[in-house]
Amino acid sequence: MSKGAYYNAVQNAAIRFFDRLGRTSVAALEELGRHGVLVAESIYWLVAGRRVGQSVRLGALFSEMMEIGVRAIGIIGMMAAAIGAMLAIQGIYSLKIFGAEGHVVVGVAFSMVREFAPLITGILVAGRSGSALAARLGTMKINQELDALEVMGINPVRFLVVPSLLASMIMVPTLTMMSMTLGLWAAGLYVNAALGISLTAFMDQTIDVLTVHDLLHGLGKSLIFGFLIAIIGVINGFLVKGGAEGVGKATTRSVVQCISAIVITDMLFALVATL
Amino acid sequence: MAEAAQNRPAVIEVRNLVTHYGSRQILNGINVDIVEGEIMVIMGGSGSGKSTFLRHLMALQRPTSGVIKILGEDVWSLSQKALFNLRKKLGVTFQGGALFSSMTVGENIMLPLYEHTKLDRMTMEIMARMKLEVVDLGGFENLMPSELSGGMIKRAAVARAIIMDPRILFFDEPSAGLDPVVSSQLDDMILRLRDAMGMTICVVTHELESAFKIADRITVLDRGDILFVGTVAELKSHPSERIQNLLNRRSEEAEIDADEYLRRLTGDKLEAEGMPR
Incomplete structure (x- = not known):
């Protein structure tokens, strides 16, 4: 493998690693956000459900x-x-x-x-x-x-x-x-x-x-x-x-x-x- | 029916409906009206966007842009309470029936009554039995969904969908997974519901025979665009080659650019690996 191709491969591997890391982090944050939304929604329905006719x-x-x-x-x-x-x-x-x-x-x-x-x-x-x-x-x-x-x-x-x-x-x-x-x-x-x-x-x-x-x-x-x-x-x-x-x-x-x-x-x- | 339909008010109005999944555009600015008392069939091949379109019509999914008015109300500008109230006027039969497996057929059908009315249990049971009679399932109220056949599950789902006497009834692929005889019975039932209860019915299907049998008007979707809206007769005699290909199940022979085709297959991998193309 030529030196250029080698550097290219290393560069691509690094890009893939950071790409995956970024995607995983975003997915984890998204899931955390969903937890928060779900908790907030649950509290809302518990407290205000009766008011909107859904106790x-x-x-x-x-x-x-x-x-x-x-x-x-x-x-x-x-x-x-x-x-x-x-x-x-x-x-x-x-x-x-x-x-x-x-x-x-x-x-x-x-x-x-x-x-x-x-x-x-x-x-x-x-x-x-x-x-x-x-x-x-x-x-x-x-x-x-x-x-x-x-x-x-x-x-x-x-x-x-x-x-x-x-x-x-x-x-x-x-x-x-x-x-x-x-x-x-x-x-x-x-x-x-x-x-x-x-x-x-x-x-x-x-x-x-x-x-x-x-x-x-x-x-x-x-x-x-x-x-x-x-x-x-x-x-x-x-x-x-x-x-x-x-x-x-x-x-x-x-x-x-x-x-x-x-x-x-x-x-x-x-x-x-x-x- | 179709001629008379032109004089009736639209119960669903869709204007410039655009939907994206990520960067992929699924619906490209759709405009269509569904008028009161008609059976509108939405057709299209796989990936045409018809299921997404149906989710918009049922107010289950917010579009990227555009307006959907159901019974005169702009769905996505309604308050949560108003949206709940609007949904009470809609009935949906999903592809697999979507009956709750932990409840009996009767309990499934009574659920909307439990949630939205203050009726006593006996009245609810009577109403559930009446709706089961409408779908030819009288006496099945104490069975569990797992004890029913595919066709029976769909009919029970119809009974649940009509328990609140909705103004608009949606069907998602009613014939899917059913044999031709049961499928035809279901089509007859859809026609009966329209005639006897005066409901507006919207059916998504890819079964031509079924569509031609029940439709007052047909909307043909292809790759996120509306190709055609009109009656069955108009559709059958439409001069467009694309529509006739769809009706005759012929795939179009698209012109393929060799370089583009190779890029689609390999992505950027060849270049990434430093290999010549």
Whole structure:
């Protein structure tokens, strides 16, 4: 290859790289913008929907709460209990080194209420409902059901997004409360079996060490997780292109983005709250 | 019907409609009127812009420029509330039916009533059953859309589209995916809806037989331009070679410039790689 042709090829590769970088950045910004618009639209329909004759339907809200919350009780309860027991097992194992295994309650209580209950609940709801939301809306878009809603004079954001968003923001904190209780209860059972501390004593000690601030820390996080799960699921559903393959991609993308958003938000929340 | 149509007011007026997708121009300044009570069929081959045109007519997509007036109102200058109210006067049957898969046929049909009226459930159910009778689907209200055949789904979608007694009814490719017998039944139903309910109907299709059967007037689109607007008889006897080619499914033999053709195939890759052309 001549020197000129070589420089030409390098130059073209560089142009292609920056071209792709530019396009990706613009696409990311566009998606971020869509998130913003969707949030603003959701708030608008929630607040002003009744004024324009399109209030949010309670039936749809309850149906979403059932789907996101009630149907997830089994799996989330089981996972929360397993995590609670695991925290107790690891806590006793570590503290035994210092002969302080009696203090395991403090570690388990803080970890479960401030960290693990919201996190595990968020991740499970993201896997279950975030993906389902993306798949459902994506399929509806491909089947022109979203267009059908619009020509019927029914705003798709008000009809589909707001109930899911509200349900997620109500049910994720509710499920988190349940996770906290079940996790602590399972931990208490193990501690009772391993150290002979009664369940009542374990719970009394837990209530003593925990403050309202700790509870709000966990619930505040879960509220944000609920918001993120719904918005990310909906955006990925609305952005579906290209048939069944597009729906599959949107579903996977939704789960990955939801879990990443939850973990990063969790870290930021912990950082800000403990400053 | 077509002669009488000239004396009736236009329910849809399209003026200088231009649409771009990115840098590609899809519609090149379209002007057309659809008058009250007529069946207007919009025809054209793939890529002619007819689906985009229909989305504009249904107020689903904002054009790059131009004016669309539906029932005398400039669609894109309306407030959101006024646009919602206007949409209540429109009914649409999409290509695949677009029934909501999580609802029964009856619930699908009642949905616009739920959203826009304060009727009690029993009245809504009666109205839904009446509309199902109109489309020959009486007794199917409790089935799920997945339990219906393609033709039934389209008829159920028509029942949903007419539940609010719209002034204008749109059909997107009503014959697509249907066998000739079912397709012909659907055509008969469209004619019946026009005659019995006095609706203005706009149908987008590429099925010639169907178009000739139902149309009062036909608009032929080609590459974003209107080639023809007129009756079936006028279309059949039109002297334009381009129109006759479209009707007879003949592709035009365009003159091809060899250099241009090579550039189209390779893009700028040959030059980018430093290779001689």
